[in-house]
Amino acid sequence: MDASLSKRHLEFQAEVRAFLKEKLTPEIKARSRRQTSMAAEPELGMWWHRTLFEKGWIAPAWPAEYGGTGWDVVERHIFEEECALARAPLMFLGGLQLCGPVLMQFGTSEQKAHFLPRILSGEHYWCQGFSEPGSGSDLSSLKTRAIRDGDAYVVNGSKIWTTHAHNANWIFMLVRTSTEGRQQAGITFLLSPLDAPGISIRPIISMSGEHEVNQVFFDDLRVPVSNRIGDENAGWSIAKYLLEFERGGSYAASARAFLDEARETANLRDEFDEECLWDDPSFRRRYAEIDIRVTAQSWTEKRVVASLAAGQRIGDTMASILKVHGSEVQQLAGELAMYALGVLGIPDQRQALAPGSNTAAIGPEFAVRATAQYLNDRARSIYGGSNEVQRNIIARSVIKS
Ligand SMILES: Cc1cc2nc3c(=O)[nH]c(=O)nc-3n(C[C@H](O)[C@H](O)[C@H](O)COP(=O)(O)OP(=O)(O)OC[C@H]3O[C@@H](n4cnc5c(N)ncnc54)[C@H](O)[C@@H]3O)c2cc1C
Known part of the structure; x- marks a missing residue:
């Protein structure tokens, strides 16, 4: 594999860097550095969404015919990596990364024409209604019931851990339309606006004290049949297609950013004795161990990019490998950054962290979000399918081959 960048790609990288430098002002960067989890506060995330939309860069992974950038996979990887390294606000990607590709693959031409432009512009903010109380890893056991009534489905049940449902205006969801045969065979994929009667x-509130996830209840919600994706009872294969997008992607760049923070913090000298943690060989050894794993993740991601460029699909097993190792290195790098803070990681800084707060931070800027981020990072190995379940997928493919 040749991972060196061509002249054209180096020019593209320079263009991306110049754009990020112009748009990510110190004020935006400061707000963005306070992100504690998978997405920025909605106001900041939507500002970045609109900025990229105006530039024509909002959907790098989409085909050009649907409003994508037309970039090749190397350009997409460069863009993603540069955004992560520059600490661009993390957008919530329910529409762009999950629902959009599903619509392109399985939607009717009317559904594509209606929904895709609204995902691009940010008018529709999508959340994902898959998990239910009792149906997480064993997703196909889901019980939310949809019964056909004329030209609509009547939906009753509940979804849980629905990230950003309180910010979103649309939900895509899996519902049960049949109880006969295998449980996977009775699932249908529906779309609904969140302000519909019955929702x-x-x-x-998560252990970091933040509001990111929700439980969503459906009480005789009516979903028009025209908002069904694919055939009735064909939702399971659509969900599997979607999960490949959720588990793939780039993890190394954000782990690298956490690791940089750990190093920066460890280099702060004590004002009394002039000592710093970086002088401690055992700390540097731990840093090096994680650095090696982040580098390995980065090369694995580059290998995937190279095979995508050669026209191959990412596939279940590779998506699971990326997810397991990627989430682990993110957690390890975050833990080291937290460790480097020492006692400065202890204060409860939730007030200082709130958007628009004028409460002063205690310690270096990074300390404000460190604890909240550490706590939120626990979820990285759970959402998108827990790492134990991903290991089962990897093991099955090894046993098969
Ligand atoms: C912060 C956060 C955000 C989320 N956002 C969303 C969202 O927006 N939309 C959505 O639909 N869902 C969302 N989820 C739900 C997430 O996908 C599920 O939590 C996840 O799939 C695990 O399901 P569960 O919580 O029911 O745990 P369970 O499935 O009950 O698992 C409990 C434990 O048992 C282990 N386990 C289960 N089955 C096996 C097995 N076969 N082999 C080995 N170990 C196993 C698991 O790894 C886990 O450790 C989110 C979760 C979190 C934490």
Whole structure:
């Protein structure tokens, strides 16, 4: 594999860097550095969405015919990596990364014409209604029931851990339309606006004290049949297609950013004795161990990019490998950054962290979000399918081959 960048790609990288430098002002960067989890506060995330939309760069992974950038996979990887390294706000990608590709693959021409431009512009903000109380890893056991009534489905049940449902205006969901045969065979994929009568959203406050996830309830919600993706009872294969997009992607660049923070913090000298943690060989050894794993992840991601460029699909097993190792290195790098903070990781800084807060931070800027981020990072190995379940997928493919 040749991972060196061609002249054209180096020019593209320079163009991306110049754009990021212009748009990510110190004020935006400061807000962005306070992100504690998978997505920025909605106002900041939507500002970045609109900025990229105006530039024509909002959908690098989409085919040009649907409004994508037309970039090749190397350009897409460069863009993703540069955004992560520059600490661009993380957008919530329910529409762009998950629902959009499903619509392109399985939607009717009317559905594509209606929904895709609204995902691009940010008018529709999508959340994902898959998991239910009792149906997470064993997703195909889901029980939310949809019964056909004329030209609509009547939906009753509940979804849980629905990230950003309180910010979103649309939900894509899996519902049960049949209880006969294998449980996978009775699932249908539906779309609904979140302000439809019959939907209520209850917040779930996470251990970091933040509101990101929710439980969503459906009480005789009517979903027009025209909002069904694919055939009735064909939702399972659509869900599997979608999960490949959720598990692939880039992890190394954000792990690298956490690792940089650990190094920066460890180099801060104590004002009394002039000592710093970086002088401690055992800390540097731990840093080096994680650095090696982040580098390995980065090369694995580059290998995937190279095979995508050669026209291959990412596939279930590779998506699972990327997810398991990627989430682990992100957690390890975040843990090291937290460790480097020492006692400065202890204060409860939730007030200082709130958007628009004028409460002063205690310690270096990174310390404000460190604890919240550390706590939120625990979820990286759970969402998108837990790492144990991903290991089962990897093991099955090894046993098969
Ligand atoms: C922060 C966060 C955000 C989320 N956002 C969304 C969202 O937006 N939309 C959505 O639909 N879902 C979302 N989820 C749900 C997520 O996909 C599920 O939590 C996940 O699939 C695990 O399901 P569960 O929580 O029911 O745990 P369970 O399935 O009950 O698993 C409990 C434990 O058992 C282990 N386990 C289960 N089965 C096996 C097995 N076969 N082999 C080995 N170990 C196993 C698991 O790894 C886990 O450790 C989110 C979750 C979190 C934490």
